[in-house]
Amino acid sequence: MINNISGFPELLPNEQIAFDKVVNITKAVFESYGFTPLETSAVERVDTLLSKGGDHEIYGLYRLADKEGKSKKELALRFDLTVPLSRYIGQNFGHLTFPYRRYQIAPVWRGERPQTGRYRQFYQCDIDIIGHEVLDLAYDAEILKVAYDALKAIGLKNFVININNCNLLLGIMNVVGVPQQTRAYVTRIIDKIKKIPYATFVDELLIRGLSKEQIEQLRGMILEARSNKECISYFKQFAHDEVLKKGLEELQEVLDTAYSFGLPQNVICITPSIARGLNYYTGTIYETISLDHLELGSICGGGRYANLVSTFGNKTCPGVGVSIGLSRLVLELINKGAITSNTQTTAVVLVTVQNRQLLNDYIRITECLRAAGINTELYLSNNSLGAQMKYAAKKSIPFVVIADKAELESNMAILRRMETGGQQTLHIEELAGACSGHGNPIVTQL
Numbered sequence: 104m105i106n107n108i109s110g111f112p113e114l115l116p117n118e119q120i121a122f123d124k125v126v127n128i129t130k131a132v133f134e135s136y137g138f139t140p141l142e143t144s145a146v147e148r149v150d151t152l153l154s155k156g157g158d159h160e161i162y163g164l165y166r167l168a169d170k171e172g173k174s175k176k177e178l179a180l181r182f183d184l185t186v187p188l189s190r191y192i193g194q195n196f197g198h199l200t201f202p203y204r205r206y207q208i209a210p211v212w213r214g215e216r217p218q219t220g221r222y223r224q225f226y227q228c229d230i231d232i233i234g235h236e237v238l239d240l241a242y243d244a245e246i247l248k249v250a251y252d253a254l255k256a257i258g259l260k261n262f263v264i265n266i267n268n269c270n271l272l273l274g275i276m277n278v279v280g281v282p283q284q285t286r287a288y289v290t291r292i293i294d295k296i297k298k299i300p301y302a303t304f305v306d307e308l309l310i311r312g313l314s315k316e317q318i319e320q321l322r323g324m325i326l327e328a329r330s331n332k333e334c335i336s337y338f339k340q341f342a343h344d345e346v347l348k349k350g351l352e353e354l355q356e357v358l359d360t361a362y363s364f365g366l367p368q369n370v371i372c373i374t375p376s377i378a379r380g381l382n383y384y385t386g387t388i389y390e391t392i393s394l395d396h397l398e399l400g401s402i403c404g405g406g407r408y409a410n411l412v413s414t415f416g417n418k419t420c421p422g423v424g425v426s427i428g429l430s431r432l433v434l435e436l437i438n439k440g441a442i443t444s445n446t447q448t449t450a451v452v453l454v455t456v457q458n459r460q461l462l463n464d465y466i467r468i469t470e471c472l473r474a475a476g477i478n479t480e481l482y483l484s485n486n487s488l489g490a491q492m493k494y495a496a497k498k499s500i501p502f503v504v505i506a507d508k509a510e511l512e513s514n515m516a517i518l519r520r521m522e523t524g525g526q527q528t529l530h531i532e533e534l535a536g537a538c539s540g541h542g543n544p545i546v547t548q549l
Contacts, residue, residue, distance in 0.1 A: 193415025274347020
């Protein structure tokens with residue numbers, strides 16, 4: 104038996120239909136905010152992909168090979184959608200209108216060890232707003248609302264958006280006295296704090312030269328549970344540090360604007376321990392957690408960056424965006440039965456064929472339904488009507504059209520609703536109206 108390669112997921116028909124409908128729902132939300140679709144190349148130059156920093160070698164680039172099987176070290180498959188976006192903007196700067204609002208839903212590839220929730224090929228779902236020279240903080244809040252609306256639209260009910268600001272975190276390290284040369288490492292440890300025992304967290308920081316008093320102060324600043332209002336009030340006592348003050352003011356502005364956009368206050372939570380391992384965020388950062396599916400970890404994350412696009416030119420293009428790990432989220436929810444589709448086809452109607460001599464008439468019915476926007480399959484295999492009905496039932500097709508010679512001569516056909524077994528005889532022109540509005544929805548139980 105031949106199996107597909109581990110880490111490269113393939114879906115059954117009903118699963119693929121559910122996945123695609125989630126994608127289409129998400130696209131509709133993005134486009135309701137005026138975001139434009141973008142499709143960048145799957146292959147990039149390696150130096151382009153590594154432009155964010157050497158840390159990204161951890162993604163284990165899939166480098167392309169030539170005809171002799173030798174690695175073409177200069178080319179590789181993209182591991183995210185942000186670096187290609189930055190290259191695209193640098194290349195097409197003069198043709199774009201800023202702020203440039205784009206979304207992209209596309210596969211990426213990483214050479215990771217396959218395990219639950221981690222794949223070598225998966226879909227990312229990104230939205231970004233890119234400015235020229237400046238980008239108002241209000242866009243940070245709008246991005247939050249777009250992400251919230253998208254997650255709600257696909258059926259997630261109980262989730263929280265954790266928010267922080269890079270300057271607040273840097274200011275905290277100033278106050279604690281974390282040495283400059285160890286801050287990158289400390290940031291990575293903070294970013295893993297919910298994945299490792301607290302004792303390990305302490306040991307790692309002690310190794311890096313922090314005292315027990317510094318670690319305790321750091322713990323009190325980033326781990327103590329506080330409401331948003333309490334958090335803002337608490338950090339004001341450290342506003343003598345200009346970096347911390349800047350981060351706190353930006354955080355307050357983003358929160359206030361997000362509430363103005365209609366984001367529920369109980370959905371967003373200031374979380375000073377969010378550090379985001381990627382090294383290009385410079386302001387707002389966020390992560391989203393499903394409270395009903397904590398095992399998924401972060402299902403949506405992102406933030407503001409100031410310098411990414413400048414890597415590909417001398418333009419200053421600050422941006423803000425979020426990425427939804429669509430494959431990881433949807434595939435795990437499909438596996439758990441939280442997202443289901445009861446159909447194996449996009450067809451709403453199956454037109455059966457009882458008399459091969461009348462195939463032209465059945466084709467006419469099929470084309471009439473399709474012209475009215477009804478997804479219709481015509482059964483062309485030479486099988487009995489009973490076999491055709493079993494076929495429709497197995498694929499969960501909602502309606503079946505049945506017509507023999509006498510009915511066709513009268514321009515009539517029988518329309519059977521498969522779920523109930525009820526049927527009615529209609530003029531062929533009436534079939535579409537009787538089937539309209541009966542698509543095959545996904546069922547969400549989130």
